[in-house]
Structure formats: structure tokens, C-alpha cells
Amino acid sequence: MTPTLFGRIQTRVFLVAVVGSLWTLLITPVLPGVDGVPYAMTFSILLVVGLAGVVWEFLYHALQQFRWEKDWPTLLSLITGVNEGVLAWFIVAAGFAPGIDDGVPLSAFLVHFITTWLVIFLYANGPMRVPFLRWRYRGGRLV
Amino acid sequence: MSQQQPPPPPAPPGGAPAASSTSAAGDLTDQLIATSIWTDEMVAGAGIPVVDVPLVSVGGGIGSFVLADFLRIAGMPAGSMRALGQADRPWDTYAYLASVSQIPEPERLRSDAGSTPDNIWGFPSFAVREAFGARSLTGFIAPLFQVLVEPILTDYYTPPAGHVYAGMQREADRIGWWDMVDKGQVRMIRRRAGGGYFTILTPPTGTSATKRVAYRSHHVHTAVGYPGVRFLRDLQEYREKHQDFTRVVNAYEPHEHVYQELRKRPGTVVVRGSGIVGSRILQRLIDDREQHGAQTTIIHLFRNFVDGPQGKSIFMRRPGADGFAYQGFNFPKAAWGGQLKNRLERSDPEERKELIAQMGGTNTPKRKLWQQQLAKGRREGYYRTQVGTVTEVYPGDDGTVVTRIDTADGILEIAANYIVDATGLQADIGEHRVLNDLLEHGGAGRNAVGRLDVEPSFEIRGTRSGEGRIYASGSSTLGGYYAGVDSFLGLQYAALQIADDLASQRFVKKIGPIRSTLQWWKWAFNRKVS
Numbered sequence A: 001m002t003p004t005l006f007g008r009i010q011t012r013v014f015l016v017a018v019v020g021s022l023w024t025l026l027i028t029p030v031l032p033g034v035d036g037v038p039y040a041m042t043f044s045i046l047l048v049v050g051l052a053g054v055v056w057e058f059l060y061h062a063l064q065q066f067r068w069e070k071d072w073p074t075l076l077s078l079i080t081g082v083n084e085g086v087l088a089w090f091i092v093a094a095g096f097a098p099g100i101d102d103g104v105p106l107s108a109f110l111v112h113f114i115t116t117w118l119v120i121f122l123y124a125n126g127p128m129r130v131p132f133l134r135w136r137y138r139g140g141r142l143v
Numbered sequence B: 001m002s003q004q005q006p007p008p009p010p011a012p013p014g015g016a017p018a019a020s021s022t023s024a025a026g027d028l029t030d031q032l033i034a035t036s037i038w039t040d041e042m043v044a045g046a047g048i049p050v051v052d053v054p055l056v057s058v059g060g061g062i063g064s065f066v067l068a069d070f071l072r073i074a075g076m077p078a079g080s081m082r083a084l085g086q087a088d089r090p091w092d093t094y095a096y097l098a099s100v101s102q103i104p105e106p107e108r109l110r111s112d113a114g115s116t117p118d119n120i121w122g123f124p125s126f127a128v129r130e131a132f133g134a135r136s137l138t139g140f141i142a143p144l145f146q147v148l149v150e151p152i153l154t155d156y157y158t159p160p161a162g163h164v165y166a167g168m169q170r171e172a173d174r175i176g177w178w179d180m181v182d183k184g185q186v187r188m189i190r191r192r193a194g195g196g197y198f199t200i201l202t203p204p205t206g207t208s209a210t211k212r213v214a215y216r217s218h219h220v221h222t223a224v225g226y227p228g229v230r231f232l233r234d235l236q237e238y239r240e241k242h243q244d245f246t247r248v249v250n251a252y253e254p255h256e257h258v259y260q261e262l263r264k265r266p267g268t269v270v271v272r273g274s275g276i277v278g279s280r281i282l283q284r285l286i287d288d289r290e291q292h293g294a295q296t297t298i299i300h301l302f303r304n305f306v307d308g309p310q311g312k313s314i315f316m317r318r319p320g321a322d323g324f325a326y327q328g329f330n331f332p333k334a335a336w337g338g339q340l341k342n343r344l345e346r347s348d349p350e351e352r353k354e355l356i357a358q359m360g361g362t363n364t365p366k367r368k369l370w371q372q373q374l375a376k377g378r379r380e381g382y383y384r385t386q387v388g389t390v391t392e393v394y395p396g397d398d399g400t401v402v403t404r405i406d407t408a409d410g411i412l413e414i415a416a417n418y419i420v421d422a423t424g425l426q427a428d429i430g431e432h433r434v435l436n437d438l439l440e441h442g443g444a445g446r447n448a449v450g451r452l453d454v455e456p457s458f459e460i461r462g463t464r465s466g467e468g469r470i471y472a473s474g475s476s477t478l479g480g481y482y483a484g485v486d487s488f489l490g491l492q493y494a495a496l497q498i499a500d501d502l503a504s505q506r507f508v509k510k511i512g513p514i515r516s517t518l519q520w521w522k523w524a525f526n527r528k529v530s
């Protein structure tokens, strides 16, 4: 991908809010180590990932400036899941995620976060272009 | 699916039948040639039959095809567009140039997985399609792994040329392309009094009653590819003076005899040019050494030797070494749709010219195979580089050609069996008859780099005729708001801009998210575009 800063932010918000939410709806009922269907918890985590993600985009954009091609290779958009996942876990574990009172089991967090990351990654690297024909020429901007 | 009919073509003069023929010869007259804006009566008076069609695309190559693909998907009936060209299939000219310059069908060409001239979305990419078409597990994983880790751990994925041709064949069948083509050579495009244009076609001899046929249309699109092969001046002089077309060859003309001859006996080749075509020629020469026992010595001439990264700012520094400037494609990736595209759009004409020169120019990808081959050649002494300016090329002893060069250490003379010019294909647009006519009679102008001056919508500035517009895509438009015009993805971008511009005039529908998705389904299941 060849994102611009504004394109990154728009794409990130769209992916988390739409694709991430749909996936969270599906995956939450089958998460391990939790009682019931903890939508409040998973959507709170998603919100944390989305908000922190917007901040992360500024760093990625800065790093991208050192690349001659001004592109963001596919591999980077996959492995940045590691740093983002670690940070999100710390935020959640430290109790900063809104609406979560009694802790989050690591297993549930991992399954939720990793699958969501992969779904978003796969969607952004192909199917996203189907409805949004102009997206790839606009540096990721949707509007 | 509902389809919106484009506005009807202009009515034939005085209600006369469109192909009315008079006693005149059906050829261009002096009056027509000298007049910039034609009336229907003038054309009828010359006896040239008229075909009415809303849109004409001149060229019939990949650029015309890609535009037809977008417009068909945007709801244009097949009958509303005619592509006029000489080739049988849209990729013929490309396939010819690719194969002589050493990209035969099984080899991989030069653009990325998402540059898909047979699919307006770029999804599924060629890598995904190659994976799902593979017959083995490694064949499935390899292309997917490559697009995942490119360009960090591997070279960029590039599709085999044959896959791209097969894809275009399928898409051409799907959109009804074959009925949209008329064969022949286009002579000129002239504005029509009252709006729209006349495009004059010379059909192949014996296929029409008259020498010329006039296409009367609202709009015209041109995608004529390269005006011609450009030779280095000293090589051109040598060829003309000594009538020697076997020892001094251009990479873009058939020159297989060079390789065949060098397999039979040891020889020396001078290669000029350090772009991707130069790399391909070097690969072929070294492949022949490794696989067919050739004993070729290669002398690679550089006028500008790139010995390290280029660029003052660390934020704008292109990798380079061993004489070559390295980047994956002819421009940095973001020139097609990211930060660099935005920057170019915002620049003024002079800045654009500079930025295009900085991002483009002569460059080649840093492919692992090429790095290894050249490193081995250097070690074993059969690949040597020489830096300097050629002052003369003349015949030497034993049927050799001698290149005299001015180097930092004085004059040097290199005798070789062959010289391969891999420096370029770009001739001046004025050398193309149709484009030259547009400059002289059509109101078109040149941009800062001397090519056609186009709007961001790819409309050629100054050529409007009533409501009619002329658009251009491909290499003739370099120097405008978009750098990668001469590439599959650039042709797709131009087609999208043109389709959007035509949609704003209600010629087609705008391809919004819903139409886009529905049409993609049709593509996926290979359903004909209605």
C-alpha cells in the first residue's frame, strides 16, 4: 500500500469500525475463558485498538518517510500487529479500557485481537478494493 | 441492470444516409488537409463515408482496451465505442515489444500484482490468481508468500507475461471487445463544426470501398503507445552511414541473431543503457553463457555511473550502486497512488518536471538474480563496465564495430562484435502523425516535458469542440499530474479519470460502491457485461 497520513487514519477508522465490529460480533460468543457473551468487553478492546491505532499511524507515517518508494509494505502492516497487540494488552490490563470492571483473560484477549487483526489485514489487502474503486489511488482516503 | 444510453450521435447532414457516397474518390482533399475545423459537407464532398459513433478510441492497444473495460462496466453499450487500430489483439504491440526486449511469455514482466489490465479493481491480484491456478502446494504458497514479504525479504512479485495476456483475452470476450474494433491506420482527428470530431481511418487495402472512412463522434480518446524507437545519435549515424543493421541493434527491434551468433563463437558485446531493458539484455547474455556455453564478454557502457544512493535529503534518496539506480518500478510506488502522487498534483509545471525527473529517469529493479549474475561476471571478468561519453562509432577489423569513448583517463577504443542499444523507446510525440496533427490543427499543446498537455481528467487541453472532448492516455501524456502514465496501472488510473469525467457528462454512470461491487461479482463469475 502507498498510504498518506490522512488516508491511513481514514482507512484505520473504517477498518476497525466496520470490519472489526462485524468480526467482533461473530467471534465474541466463542471466546475462551469468559462467562456469557462479553460484548461490552470486546467492543471496549476494539475501541482501545482503534484509538491507539490512530496514534500508531503517525509513527508509521514518520517511518515511511525514510522509504524512497513512500510505500508501506504488506509485511509491515501484518507484523505491526505485535506492537499494537502488546500495547493494547497493557492498556486493557492496566484498567484503562472503558467499561471493563473485572479484568480480561489473556486467552480471550489473544483470540479476539489476533483474529480481528488477521481479518482486517486480509480484507484491506484485496476485497477492500471491490466497493472502493478509487481507494488505492488516493493513498487510502475514502472521502 | 439498467443502462443509460449515451446521447445520440450527431445527426447526419440534412438527414442524408450516413454513408452517402458521392462521385468523389473517398480520399482526403487538399481543402480537408488544410482546414482545422471540418463541416459535414466538406467530408461528404470528398466522398468519404461517415460512421457515427459516440466515442472513438485511437490505438486499439492496452490503453484503449482498459478504457473500454471501465466504460463497459460503467454502463456503456458496446455499440457506443469504436477502437481503431492495427493490431489484432490489444496486447499484440506490447507482446511484440516485450518479447524482442527479452520478456517472452513465460517470463515475468515489470509491474506488480495489482496492476491488472484485465480487472479494474486490482483484486484478485495476479499473485492470488497464480496461487489458485497452481498445481502444487509450493506453486500455491510461493506467489502468496512473495506478495506478503515483498520487497523486504524478496523481490517484488511480477506476473508471467502469458498470464496477463490470457487475462485480457478473457476480459475482452466478457465485455464484447471484439465487436468494438475496426482495423486500420488512423491518419488524423479533426474538430467538427457544430461540435464533436472526425477521425479519419485508412482501413487495410481491399476491406473498404473508399481509401478513407470518417468516424464522426462526440468524444475521442487516443492511446497510441510509443511514437517510435529512439536510437542514440551516434549509433543512428553509424547505421545509416555504413548500412549495417546487424552489428548495431536496438533492444526494441528483433535481434535474436546476436544471441545465436554469440552462442556459436566467442565474442564481445557492448551494451548501452542501464534501465530495465539493459538489465534484461545482460540477463539474456549471461543466461546464454550459463546455459548454452556462450563465451561472451560484455562491456557495459555508462554515461552516468551511479555509484551510491542518490538524493540530498534522507527523505528523498534513491538506492543505487554499481552504475544502476534502483527502484521496483519505473517510478517509486507512491507515485501511482500515495504521497508522491499528491505531491505531483500540487506542484506547478516546472516543479512537476523536476519531480518526475527525480523519481523517474533511468532505473532498474534490484533483483536477486541480476545481482548474482553481475557479481559473478565481475569476478570472472566477463562483465566489465566503462564510464564515458561516446564520440564516434565506426567499423573495425574482422567485422567488428569500434566505439570511441571519452573517459576520465582519456580516449578509449573498444572493438566489439555487437552493440546493443537499450537506452530507450521514447521518440518525440511530434513524430507521431496523429499527435502531430493534433498539435498543428487540433488545439493541443505541449507540457513542460514536451508531451501532450492534459488536464487531471486526461482531457487534452485546448481541444474541445462544442461539448466534445479529446482524452489521451499512455506515454504521450507524461509530464502532467500523474507520473506513472505509461504502465498498466497508469492506464487504469487514466481510464478511471476519463470514465468519471464522462460520467459527469452523463455519458456513462459513475461507478460507485454498489455498481462496483455488483460488477465485480459479474467479473468473478465471468458473466458477460450487458
Ligand SMILES: Cc1cc2nc3c(=O)[nH]c(=O)nc-3n(C[C@H](O)[C@H](O)[C@H](O)COP(=O)(O)OP(=O)(O)OC[C@H]3O[C@@H](n4cnc5c(N)ncnc54)[C@H](O)[C@@H]3O)c2cc1C
Pocket: B058, B059, B060, B061, B062, B063, B064, B084, B085, B086, B087, B090, B091, B093, B094, B097, B098, B101, B109, B110, B111, B115, B184, B185, B186, B187, B223, B224, B225, B226, B425, B434, B473, B474, B475, B486, B487, B488, B489, B491
Ligand atoms: C518492453 C516493454 C515492457 C513493458 N512492461 C510493462 C509492464 O510489465 N507493466 C506495465 O505496467 N507497463 C509496462 N510497459 C509500459 C506500458 O504499460 C505498455 O507499453 C502498454 O502497452 C502501453 O499501452 P498503450 O495503449 O499506451 O500502447 P500500446 O499497447 O502499444 O497500444 C498502442 C496501439 O496504437 C496503435 N497505433 C499507433 N498509432 C496508430 C495509428 N495512427 N493508427 C492506428 N493505430 C495506431 C499501435 O499499433 C498500438 O497497437 C512496458 C513497455 C514496454 C515497451
